[in-house]
Amino acid sequence: MPTLADLVVRHTALDAADLDWLHSLVSDWQLLADLSFADLILWAPLIGAERKSPAGDHEHSGGWIAIAQMRPTTGPTVYHDDIVGTVAAKGERHLIDTAWDERRICREGDPDWSTGVPVREETIPVRRNTPDGEGRFLGVIQRSTNLSSARTPSRLELTYLQSASDLAQMVAEGRFPFSGEEPILVRSPRVGDGLLRLDRAGRVTYASPNALSAYRRLGLHADLVGAELGRVTAQLCYSDEPINEDLMIVASGRAAKETEVESGGTIVQLRAIPLIVGGGRIGALVLIRDVTELRRRERELMTKDATIREIHHRVKNNLQTVAALLRLQARRLRVPEGREALEEAVRRVGSIAIVHETLSHAPEEFVDFDDIADRVIAMAGEVSSAEVAVTPRRVGAFGVLPSLIATPLAMALTEVLQNALQHGHPGRLQVVVSRGERLDVLVWDDGKGLPEDFDLETSTSLGLQIVRTLVEGELSGKLSIQPRPGGGTEVTLSIPLPNP
Ligand SMILES: Nc1ncnc2c1ncn2[C@@H]1O[C@H](COP(=O)(O)OP(=O)(O)OP(=O)(O)O)[C@@H](O)[C@H]1O
Numbered sequence: 001m002p003t004l005a006d007l008v009v010r011h012t013a014l015d016a017a018d019l020d021w022l023h024s025l026v027s028d029w030q031l032l033a034d035l036s037f038a039d040l041i042l043w044a045p046l047i048g049a050e051r052k053s054p055a056g057d058h059e060h061s062g063g064w065i066a067i068a069q070m071r072p073t074t075g076p077t078v079y080h081d082d083i084v085g086t087v088a089a090k091g092e093r094h095l096i097d098t099a100w101d102e103r104r105i106c107r108e109g110d111p112d113w114s115t116g117v118p119v120r121e122e123t124i125p126v127r128r129n130t131p132d133g134e135g136r137f138l139g140v141i142q143r144s145t146n147l148s149s150a151r152t153p154s155r156l157e158l159t160y161l162q163s164a165s166d167l168a169q170m171v172a173e174g175r176f177p178f179s180g181e182e183p184i185l186v187r188s189p190r191v192g193d194g195l196l197r198l199d200r201a202g203r204v205t206y207a208s209p210n211a212l213s214a215y216r217r218l219g220l221h222a223d224l225v226g227a228e229l230g231r232v233t234a235q236l237c238y239s240d241e242p243i244n245e246d247l248m249i250v251a252s253g254r255a256a257k258e259t260e261v262e263s264g265g266t267i268v269q270l271r272a273i274p275l276i277v278g279g280g281r282i283g284a285l286v287l288i289r290d291v292t293e294l295r296r297r298e299r300e301l302m303t304k305d306a307t308i309r310e311i312h313h314r315v316k317n318n319l320q321t322v323a324a325l326l327r328l329q330a331r332r333l334r335v336p337e338g339r340e341a342l343e344e345a346v347r348r349v350g351s352i353a354i355v356h357e358t359l360s361h362a363p364e365e366f367v368d369f370d371d372i373a374d375r376v377i378a379m380a381g382e383v384s385s386a387e388v389a390v391t392p393r394r395v396g397a398f399g400v401l402p403s404l405i406a407t408p409l410a411m412a413l414t415e416v417l418q419n420a421l422q423h424g425h426p427g428r429l430q431v432v433v434s435r436g437e438r439l440d441v442l443v444w445d446d447g448k449g450l451p452e453d454f455d456l457e458t459s460t461s462l463g464l465q466i467v468r469t470l471v472e473g474e475l476s477g478k479l480s481i482q483p484r485p486g487g488g489t490e491v492t493l494s495i496p497l498p499n500p
């Protein structure tokens, strides 16, 4: 399905700033749909391909293309199908043409029965005010209300509909959506979460039952209607902490902003939508949502994250202590073989510590393995530097790998590098990585090469056994070790990667 941007670029003459405006409109127009109990369809003026002049000017062909659609969460929909991408010719939809030609909201006409249910249609021209004060019209919103379930409207419905018509007026005047409102990360409160309507002075004229409940949970005992919301909220949420500056601005409905207030263990999200119609502020809507549970779960997750990180950190510290102890012990040993064995153990433990250290920074399911590999490679090179002067090099990238793969792979790599340095005494040593559906790692050296009678299958020494167990067992991969053409040895590890 084409995106809003696709449709605008391909079929209309709207520019980038227009597109931005439409993006913020449709990211916020759920509000209008919910308050209207109506479906919304955004129509943009189509450029007629045959009418595109040689000079490159685009001309409105008179037709329309539907570029976005929104259903109400507060009432029945009219359109069960997707309308986006539909084209309407000039003259086919009078209300759209009229709203566009006359630059005004149109609500005349009898209910339309063409979909089988009575539908009231209204159209709203979408205006964007350019920085130089000009108004540009970008399209028309068609608002379709399914009347089949309409009954005598309640106080709630009347308030919603009045607010919807104020918002529609703001769309036509280029005052909604609010430009420059910070992008909202958490889902904003919706109409159904709780709605208050304030008058010009910031006094509550209507409170939906959910909104009232949220304020009850914040500790309100009195009635909300008639109260000055800014003052009431500040009193409820009074604390010794520095005053939340947004609180007064939002709760009095003076600026398009969001904030969160907390009292008695309840956390409530407030979003103010100032209503500015005909050049004057007539009041505001304040959407309200109790986010106590949501925030509690977030906090829990955060502490869980921190705990896991701390555990990795401690495991790393403990492993480093083990390595240090082994190193001490190795120094005291007179028997060279014993000493070598212990030193190797130090390196094995060290490579696991590296993985835990990485995980202690980012305890995610994925780690950047290039960082780990480079440290494993450096560690192998360091240890050998006394005997051989070779710096192992990495070619190609491992990229991001699941942490489950990281530990065994780091250990296997350590062993293979150690072998090359210990037995091959090479002049060059490289780790060549290529990543496709599998991860292929080639470690080659130009050293002495494998002994005559070498056979991986029957080799009983510990190092390669560890590598085999890790690669074939834990990583379900393949291991091969063979003479390198031209001298030296090459070891390949081929590991299947889980589907992303
Ligand atoms: N890159 C290499 N160049 C030359 N010989 C190698 C190379 N890699 C492995 N070998 C040979 O394979 C043998 C087995 O290696 P393996 O790692 O299993 O044992 P090890 O290194 O001798 O002892 P350890 O268990 O301490 O690692 C080595 O002894 C060595 O002869």
Ligand SMILES: [Mg+2]
Binding pocket: 415, 418, 419, 463, 464
């Ligand atoms: Mg070895």
